[in-house]
Structures are given as structure tokens and as C-alpha cells.
Amino acid sequence: MVEQDNNPPAVKRLAVIGVGLIGGSLARALRAIGQVGEVVGCGRNVAHLQRGMDLGVIDTFATDPVEAVAGADMVLVAVPLSAMRQVFAAIEPGLGPDTVISDVGSAKVSVIEDARAVLGSALDRFVPGHPIAGTEKSGVEASFPDLYRGRRVILTPMAETRPEALQLVRRVWRLAGAEVTDMAPEHHDEVLAATSHLPHVLAYGLVDTLSRWSDRDEIFQYAAGGFRDFTRIASSDPAMWRDICLANHDAVVVALERYSAALATLTDAVRERDGDQLIACFSNARDARQRFLDMLER
Numbered sequence: 001m002v003e004q005d006n007n008p009p010a011v012k013r014l015a016v017i018g019v020g021l022i023g024g025s026l027a028r029a030l031r032a033i034g035q036v037g038e039v040v041g042c043g044r045n046v047a048h049l050q051r052g053m054d055l056g057v058i059d060t061f062a063t064d065p066v067e068a069v070a071g072a073d074m075v076l077v078a079v080p081l082s083a084m085r086q087v088f089a090a091i092e093p094g095l096g097p098d099t100v101i102s103d104v105g106s107a108k109v110s111v112i113e114d115a116r117a118v119l120g121s122a123l124d125r126f127v128p129g130h131p132i133a134g135t136e137k138s139g140v141e142a143s144f145p146d147l148y149r150g151r152r153v154i155l156t157p158m159a160e161t162r163p164e165a166l167q168l169v170r171r172v173w174r175l176a177g178a179e180v181t182d183m184a185p186e187h188h189d190e191v192l193a194a195t196s197h198l199p200h201v202l203a204y205g206l207v208d209t210l211s212r213w214s215d216r217d218e219i220f221q222y223a224a225g226g227f228r229d230f231t232r233i234a235s236s237d238p239a240m241w242r243d244i245c246l247a248n249h250d251a252v253v254v255a256l257e258r259y260s261a262a263l264a265t266l267t268d269a270v271r272e273r274d275g276d277q278l279i280a281c282f283s284n285a286r287d288a289r290q291r292f293l294d295m296l297e298r
């Protein structure tokens with residue numbers, strides 16, 4: 001049943017800076033339930049913004065960030081991590097005294113540093129956020145309204161974040177169907193380095209290595225479903241993942257080093273034909289993955 005009533009929408013005017021997979025999906029989710037009055041898109045590419053209008057994701061657009069955020073009660077910054085600081089600086093002069101600003105960046109410490117550097121007096125209305133939902137696809141065409149349904153969103157509020165700003169952002173993500181959790185930004189970056197950033201680097205590393213194994217792509221012809229499952233995320237946007245590795249470098253290096261040590265131990269076990277150690281590793285991994293799947297179903 002679509003939730004629709006005569007109450008005013010949660011957000012009267014939403015400005016989405018960066019109308020791609022993530023920003024476009026939140027706009028679609030709120031529109032689908034009548035919880036946004038108007039969506040203004042902002043980006044650098046007019047053809048992409050026009051596509052967002054044609055798809056019904058945004059109502060209107062502006063390429064000037066100040067124009068885009070004028071009169072908005074909420075601004076969602078959904079651009080690559082390397083563009084965050086420049087976008088915050090560009091929107092700052094257009095923000096109203098009560099405009100709430102949030103972002104969706106995959107690393108949080110770096111985004112908070114960017115906001116602190118340029119958001120000025122609007123910093124107390126900035127709510128750093130990260131939806132743990134996405135796909136390997138990019139762009140507004142890939143956006144869909146149910147992306148956040150049943151998924152988690154992590155908010156990493158700062159000491160100065162106003163409670164009413166946090167409340168609005170929390171409400172918006174809940175309306176989109178997400179389960180919202182608060183977390184310290186440093187902890188967020190460590191956890192996501194392990195569960196998201198490391199697997200992406202591993203998938204890219206595996207496919208890159210195999211593609212160089214032979215000068216043709218011959219070995220891929222013999223890959224089974226497991227290879228496809230393991231490497232889906234290597235189809236993700238390389239520039240986005242470069243940005244994530246650079247923004248969260250300390251935690252990603254720690255995760256990679258821990259994984260490398262575990263891989264060295266596994267290599268020894270295979271070399272020494274230590275079947276017991278292989279069984280111990282594989283069984284523990286299978287049990288842990290089952291617990292993970294059970295958690296998803298709860």
C-alpha cells in the first residue's frame with residue numbers, strides 16, 4: 001500500500017546534487033510515497049540532468065549550485081568523494097538558515113573534514129550519512145525507488161549537529177524503507193573498510209590479475225558461476241572506488257594487510273597439504289557466512 005495522506009511531505013523542496021544511482025534512488029523513493037514536494041537536480045552535465053527529468057526522477061534542474069539549493073529544506077550531496085569539498089563550498093552561499101545538508105559518501109571521516117573546511121555556519125545542519133545499499137551500476141538510469149528498502153543507512157553526526165537536522169535525515173531514510181543506525185565516523189570507516197572496501201579491492205585485483213594471466217581473455221571462457229558471483233562488484237565504477245580507497249586509505253591498508261596475512265597462511269596450508277587447516281578455515285568461513293545470511297533475513 002502506498003503511504004499517502006494529506007499531511008505535508010517530509011521534505012517540501014529537496015535539492016539533489018549529483019543525480020546518479022544513489023541520489024536518484026532517494027528522490028524516486030520519496031516521490032513514490034508522496035513525501036517530497038519538489039526535487040531539484042544539480043550537476044555539471046545538462047544531458048544527464050535532462051535524462052533525470054525525462055525519467056521523472058527530478059522536477060527541475062540547475063547547473064548553478066547556489067540556484068539549485070535556493071529555498072530547499074534539504075540538500076542531498078550525492079557526488080563522488082573527490083568532489084565533496086568543492087560541492088560543499090559551491091552550495092554554501094545559497095543555503096538558507098534552516099536548510100539541512102546531508103551526504104551519501106562511502107567514507108565518513110574525509111567527508112566531515114571537507115564539510116568542516118568549507119561549510120561555515122551551516123556545519124551544525126550537516127548530517128553525514130552513508131546508505132549501505134547500491135549496485136555495481138552508476139548513473140540516474142540505474143536508480144530505482146526500492147534500493148533502500150530493508151537496507152541500512154549509517155549516520156555519523158558530529159558534536160555540533162543540530163538534533164532537528166539529524167531527526168529530518170533519519171526520517172527521510174526511514175521513509176525510503178531503510179533501517180537507520182548512528183555510528184562514530186572513525187568506526188564507520190573501519191567497519192566499511194573491512195566489509196565493503198576490501199571486497200571491492202579484492203574483486204578488482206582478482207579480475208585484473210587473471211586478465212594478465214594470459215594475453216588473451218581465454219581463461220574467462222572457463223569461469224563458472226562462482227567467478228561471476230565473486231567478481232560482480234569488479235564491474236563498479238573505477239573512479240568511485242579510487243576515491244574510496246584514497247579517502248579511507250588508513251583503514252583500507254589495515255584491512256588489506258590483515259587479508260594478505262590470512263592469504264599467506266592459506267598459501268602455506270595448501271603448499272604443506274595441510275587439509276585440517278583448510279577445513280578449519282573453510283568451515284569457519286561457511287558458518288560465518290550462514291550467520292550473515294541469517295542476519296539479512298531477520
Ligand SMILES: NC(=O)C1=CN([C@@H]2O[C@H](COP(=O)(O)OP(=O)(O)OC[C@H]3O[C@@H](n4cnc5c(N)ncnc54)[C@H](O)[C@@H]3O)[C@@H](O)[C@H]2O)C=CC1
Pocket residue numbers: 017018019020021022023042043044045048078079080081083086087104105106107130131132133134135136137138139140240244
Ligand atoms: N554506487 C553505490 O553503490 C554507492 C555509492 N555511494 C556513494 O554515493 C556517491 C555517489 O555515487 P553514485 O550515485 O553511485 O554515483 P553516480 O556516478 O551514479 O552519480 C554521481 C553523480 O554526481 C555527478 N557529479 C560528479 N561530480 C560532480 C560535481 N562536482 N558537481 C555536481 N555533480 C557531480 C555525476 O555527474 C553523477 O550524476 C559516492 O560518493 C559514493 O561513494 C554510497 C553508497 C552506495
Ligand SMILES: O=C(O)C(=O)Cc1ccc(O)cc1
Pocket residue numbers: 105106131132133134135136196233
Ligand atoms: O554492489 C554492491 O554490492 C555494493 O556493495 C554497493 C555499495 C557500494 C558502495 C557503498 O558505499 C555501499 C554499497
